[in-house]
Amino acid sequence: MKKILVPTDFSKPAQIAAGVAADIAKKSGAELTFLHVVEEAIGNSMNVEGQVDVDGDWEEKIFTLKLIEKAKKQMAKLVEDPKFEGVRVKQALRVGNAFHGMNSIITDKKVDLIVMGTAGHSDLEQMIIGSNTEKVIRQSNCPVLTVHEKPISKNFKDIVYATSMEKDEEIFSRIVRTTQRIYDSTVHLVRINTPGNFQRDVVVKKYMEDFAKKLQLKNYTINVFNDVSEEEGIVYFADSINADLIAMATHGRTGFAHVLAGSIAEDVVSHSRRPVLTFVTKRRKK
Numbered sequence: 001m002k003k004i005l006v007p008t009d010f011s012k013p014a015q016i017a018a019g020v021a022a023d024i025a026k027k028s029g030a031e032l033t034f035l036h037v038v039e040e041a042i043g044n045s046m047n048v049e050g051q052v053d054v055d056g057d058w059e060e061k062i063f064t065l066k067l068i069e070k071a072k073k074q075m076a077k078l079v080e081d082p083k084f085e086g087v088r089v090k091q092a093l094r095v096g097n098a099f100h101g102m103n104s105i106i107t108d109k110k111v112d113l114i115v116m117g118t119a120g121h122s123d124l125e126q127m128i129i130g131s132n133t134e135k136v137i138r139q140s141n142c143p144v145l146t147v148h149e150k151p152i153s154k155n156f157k158d159i160v161y162a163t164s165m166e167k168d169e170e171i172f173s174r175i176v177r178t179t180q181r182i183y184d185s186t187v188h189l190v191r192i193n194t195p196g197n198f199q200r201d202v203v204v205k206k207y208m209e210d211f212a213k214k215l216q217l218k219n220y221t222i223n224v225f226n227d228v229s230e231e232e233g234i235v236y237f238a239d240s241i242n243a244d245l246i247a248m249a250t251h252g253r254t255g256f257a258h259v260l261a262g263s264i265a266e267d268v269v270s271h272s273r274r275p276v277l278t279f280v281t282k283r284r285k286k
Contacts, residue, residue: 001028001178005111007035007102007136010074013117017147020275021115022083023154024145027182031088033109036075037101038067038094064095099135106142114144118269143175143279146269156183156245156275160238162190162230162268163211163249172249172279173215179247179277180219188241190223192233231267238274247277 006021008014018034025032071093079089094101105111114136136144161176163169180187189212191204201224208222225240227233238246250265265278 001030001112001182003033003109003111004030004113004115005033005035005102005105005109006115007037007098008075008078008117009036010078011117013148015078015117016150017115017117017145018078018081019083020145020147020151020154022087024113024115024182025087030112031090032084033090033092033105033111034075034078035092035094035102035105036071037096037098038064038071039096039098068093068095102136103139106140111142113142114140116144116146118146118148140280143172143277145275145277147275148273151244151275153244155185157185158241158243159183159185159187159245159247160190160234160241160243161187161247162192162234162237163208164191169249169281172247172281175277175279176247177215177217179245180217185219185244187217187220188223188237188243189217189220190225190234190237192230192237193224193226194229194233197230231264231271234264234268235272238272243274245275245277246272249281250278 001024004021004025006014006018008018021032024030075091075093079091092105094105102114106114116136156179159176159180161173163173176187179185189208191199191208193199193204204224205222212220212222223237225233225237227236234246234248237243246268248265248268250263265276269276269278
């Protein structure tokens, strides 16, 4: 892991995410890039380089300039925090759409991990913060770590890996294994049995054991957990073992397919108070 992106709006959730990112950077030797996007009612994003186009509404331009100056001061204060001592830190400030700003940075910087704060799951919080977080989770080409509140431990010693054990999870399984190596963790493989998707324990556990051996996991447990839904089962299982991190793949449905099916990963991110590591897998064509 070489580059970590931390989008920030300088809120409390963003500050918590910054602290988690700093701990990861210290353990992995990665470089941190903090990104703040000053939002405008446009569909793209541009770099802030000290010059602003003077065409258009002067009042809007002056207001945007004030937001930029405020953001520069907040960014300077953020990176001066002692918790980033010994970490290579860069700053990025953009004007435009928040999601497009993040997306362009991910591509330009060849980011290996995104660490984001999330405010929770109330209706108002979803309206304000949820949309951008969900877009990133659904469409990012790199892993996304979402953090709701300050973790009890800085070390991810117990990782819940909620898996469907499909072939298209091979890349994500390597990400989980890398995380395990950095933190010397125990990985708790879990399959959630629901009334609509039930399999016998003896069948599932044998399949999971083979899956773990294929991944060459060395320190792991095999678990089957029963609940009314997969997302609730993942959250409650993580609670039951006091896990430090939940890891799971998402298939990144978009558009009408997403409206119909939703996303288990997004639901877990919204409802879990533990950090959640997600990655969009690409389904193989049959």
